Structures are given as structure tokens and as C-alpha cells.
Amino acid sequence: MLSILLLIPLFGALLFLLLPSELAPTRMRSIAIVVLVLQLLWSIRLLFAFDLELPGMQLQESFSWVERLGLRYELGIDGLSLPLVLLNAALTLVAAVCTRELSERPRLYFALILLISFAVNGAFVANNLLFFLIFYELELIPLWLLILIWGGSQRVYAATKFLLFTAVSGVLILTAFLGLAFINGSVDFSLSPLVTERIGMGSQLILLGCLLVGFGIKIPLVPFHSWLPDAHTQASTPVSVLLAGVLLKLGTYGLLRFGLGMFPDAWAVLAPAMAIWAAISVLYGSLAAIAQRDMKRMVAFSSVGHMGYVLLAAAAATPVALMGAVFQMVSHGLISALLFLLVGVVYRKTGTRDLEVLRGLLNPELGLPFTGTLMILGVMASAGLPGMAGFISEFLVFRGSIQIYPLATLLCMVGSGLTAVYFLLLVNRAFFGRLAITPEEDPAIQKRLDVQLAPVAPRETIPALALAIAVIALGLLPAGLGGISDAATGAMAQLFSGAG
Numbered sequence: 001m002l003s004i005l006l007l008i009p010l011f012g013a014l015l016f017l018l019l020p021s022e023l024a025p026t027r028m029r030s031i032a033i034v035v036l037v038l039q040l041l042w043s044i045r046l047l048f049a050f051d052l053e054l055p056g057m058q059l060q061e062s063f064s065w066v067e068r069l070g071l072r073y074e075l076g077i078d079g080l081s082l083p084l085v086l087l088n089a090a091l092t093l094v095a096a097v098c099t100r101e102l103s104e105r106p107r108l109y110f111a112l113i114l115l116i117s118f119a120v121n122g123a124f125v126a127n128n129l130l131f132f133l134i135f136y137e138l139e140l141i142p143l144w145l146l147i148l149i150w151g152g153s154q155r156v157y158a159a160t161k162f163l164l165f166t167a168v169s170g171v172l173i174l175t176a177f178l179g180l181a182f183i184n185g186s187v188d189f190s191l192s193p194l195v196t197e198r199i200g201m202g203s204q205l206i207l208l209g210c211l212l213v214g215f216g217i218k219i220p221l222v223p224f225h226s227w228l229p230d231a232h233t234q235a236s237t238p239v240s241v242l243l244a245g246v247l248l249k250l251g252t253y254g255l256l257r258f259g260l261g262m263f264p265d266a267w268a269v270l271a272p273a274m275a276i277w278a279a280i281s282v283l284y285g286s287l288a289a290i291a292q293r294d295m296k297r298m299v300a301f302s303s304v305g306h307m308g309y310v311l312l313a314a315a316a317a318t319p320v321a322l323m324g325a326v327f328q329m330v331s332h333g334l335i336s337a338l339l340f341l342l343v344g345v346v347y348r349k350t351g352t353r354d355l356e357v358l359r360g361l362l363n364p365e366l367g368l369p370f371t372g373t374l375m376i377l378g379v380m381a382s383a384g385l386p387g388m389a390g391f392i393s394e395f396l397v398f399r400g401s402i403q404i405y406p407l408a409t410l411l412c413m414v415g416s417g418l419t420a421v422y423f424l425l426l427v428n429r430a431f432f433g434r435l436a437i438t439p440e441e442d443p444a445i446q447k448r449l450d451v452q453l454a455p456v457a458p459r460e461t462i463p464a465l466a467l468a469i470a471v472i473a474l475g476l477l478p479a480g481l482g483g484i485s486d487a488a489t490g491a492m493a494q495l496f497s498g499a500g
Helices: 003-020 025-049 081-095 107-127 129-138 140-150 155-184 199-219 226-236 238-245 251-258 266-290 295-316 319-350 369-382 389-401 407-431 458-476 481-500
Strands: 059-064 071-077
Touching: 003 025, 003 059, 003 107, 003 407, 025 059, 025 081, 025 107, 025 407, 071 107, 071 129, 081 238, 081 251, 081 458, 081 481, 107 140, 107 238, 107 251, 107 319, 107 458, 129 140, 129 155, 129 251, 140 155, 140 238, 155 199, 155 226, 199 251, 199 266, 226 238, 226 295, 238 251, 238 295, 238 319, 251 266, 251 295, 251 319, 251 481, 266 295, 266 407, 266 481, 295 319, 295 389, 295 407, 319 369, 319 389, 319 458, 369 389, 369 407, 369 458, 369 481, 389 407, 389 458
Parallel strands: none
Antiparallel strands: 059 071
């Protein structure tokens, strides 16, 4: 079943390379949507085949591939990876649906989207260290091309920066995996037989340090975050949806799976420092977001802050905190995708994302009232308003961490409060006030928005509406996601408590 999950987007990507180039972009988009709907349905099929009571890997597949290198075709899924597989399927479909006015190389564009989905699925279900790394690196070049070809005016700089940072991330992770094999004197890279107890604490700390920095770049955590705002600012809206909603989760997933899961003893030693690191990332991301004028950069910096909550939960490693980490990964994926979609709508209709220029967009007759309503909903969810996905994830993280690291948790709570500050600034500046402001009324503004904005077609808001419904549903009915992840996160917390 897991191989089919990988083959659906892979065959879809190969299909696009065989399609005639003269085929209309809208037809290619329809084909991509069909493939991604199949992927989503098969991901849901995995959910029905999944036993919620079992904490270990399920639906496993294994056979020899390159035994001399320790590379085996090993797949498995558990309560940590299954929610992220579902998230990847949903958000990749959203990215394809919200792709509009694509005239340049549509075959290559959709092939790259499908290839990224294939690589992300593979990373989440890989049960072999080298196999995981292959998929982890495989998404690098497609995303680089998506930014480089279909990005903004400074896309070359942003794409190159992304490529260099992510390449360093892969090198550090490979160093840790090879170092583990070298110390053990074995070429077995399977997860199950790996034993780190007989490795000295010094070696464990070095290997775990490589993983922390490698995955910290991908998450991204301060000070390795600088590639993210540039990449988001230059990327198109669908690419930003994938980048924030799915690809950052490769870092947090890897941190939990291979950091905490493989080095629980060393993790206990470094956990206090990780908690402080999380607090710094949360506060820095929030304060940097407040200083932004570009709506997209503000949402990008908010991701830096919100992903820090996952590191705090991982450092505490209690059952409640680890459950909160899974909730935070899923809720952040949905909320950030929603916000980037809405920022894209505003940019298409007004031609700017500058908060010093935008205002009055909530005007019910001349502005973008429905877009503004969804934006307010997304902002409230990101700020942790009760009844929405952001609240339940942050509550679980803070509840599970405060007894272990009270100072770091309180600092992260301050960061959560700052989320409300910068997103209220965004909503107040862009959506309230009078729609048209002329230079005569305000000399600081040298651009006038059209009084009558083009209406938003229903097809432009359907993906955002679907994400908004999912955000509310997860907040009101968290038991579904909790039931999927409870056994896996409980077993991981037990492993850490035994080590500690």
C-alpha cells in the first residue's frame, strides 16, 4: 500500500513529461488535479487500514536493494508520519487547484509539483536512514526550479540561497548517519536494529548535534532561518503553500524521528539548551514579523516563530507535549497555507502586498470582503483563538512543557501573544479604513489603489474556504488527530523517559 502511495505522484510526474507540449495549460492542470485527488484518496485509504492501537510501524514493506551499502527498500508508517502524509496529499492538491494563469512551461511545472509530493511521501514513510535521505534531498532540485523559473524579480538570489542552505542541511544529516554506521562498524541503516546505547556519550552528542543543525536549517530555526523569508517572498503562491505547509515539516519530523527516536540519552543532555533555542526562535520570529511591511514576509516570519513550538515540545518530550508537536505541525500546515493563499489573492487583485499602501479591503461593495473575512479567521487561528486548530496545538505544547521548562514555555507564550499583535496590525492596516487613499490625503503614500477592485471568482476562494473549514474542524474535533498519534507519541515519550 505504501509503494502505491509513492507510485501515484511518480507516475503522474512521468506522465507530464510524455504529454504533448501544445496541450493547453488548463488541461494539464486538470490532469494534475486528477492525479492528486487519487493520491489524497489513497492516503485516506491508508488511514482506514491503520490500527490506532499499535505504536510501531505498520503496513511495512522491505526487500533488499543495495545490501553492500546498507540501502534497503524499507517502508513503514506510524502515528507520527500518517498525519503528515495526509497533510501532504491535501496541500499538494490545494497548490495545484490554486495555480492560475500559468503560461510558461506548464508541463515542467506540474511535473515538479508531483515530484515534490512523491519525495515528501517517501521521506515520511522511509524506514531506512539512507532511503530517507534520498527522498529528503530529492525535493531540493524541484523546489529550487519552481522558485527559479516561476518566482519574482529576485528569484535567482532567493533560489540560490535556498539551494545552498538546504544542501548544507543534507550534508550534516548524511554526516550523522554515516558517522553512526562508522562507530557501530556496520552498514545496516535500518531503523529497527539501530542501537545507540553502546555508543559513547561524546559521540552521541556530536551525531545529534549534526542532526539538530541539519534539521534546524530545514525547520528553520534561528539563526538558520534567513533563507525562508526570501524564498517565500519570491515564490509563487502555490509554491509558498507547499513550502510552509509541507516541506518545513520534513525538518520537524526528522528531528523527532531520528533525533529523539535514535538518541534519547543525548537528547536528555541537550534538551534544556533546545528549550531555550525554541524560545529564542519564537520570540525572534514574532518580533521580526511585527517589523515587516510586506504581507508575505510577515507570514513567512510567523512560520519561524510557530515552528519553534515544535522544538519546545520535542525538548520536553512528555506525552502531552509530543502530541502537541504533531498537532502544531498539522495546524501550522493548514493555517500557513490558508494565509499564503489569501495573501496571493490580495496581491493579484491590488498589485501590491505593502501594508503601507493597502487598506479598506474589507469594504463590502468595492473591496474584498470574503477574502478579508477568511483572512481574519486565519489570523485568529494562528493567534490561538479557542475553537480553532492553533489553540489546541499551542495548548498541548504549553501544557506538556511548562512543568519541565517553565521559563522557556513562558517566553514562548509571550511569542504567542505577539502573534496576535503582528497579525492584528496586518488586518487593521490592510482591511480596515477607507479603500482609496491618494497622495494628497497621505503624502507618504505614492500609489493609489483602484477604487473598484476586480471581483474574486469563487474558484479562487474555494481552496482557502476548504482550508478554513479544516482549521475549524481540527479545533472543534481534535480527537481524530489525537487518536491517530496517541500511541506513537506515547511510545516516543516512554523511550525518552526511560533514557532520562
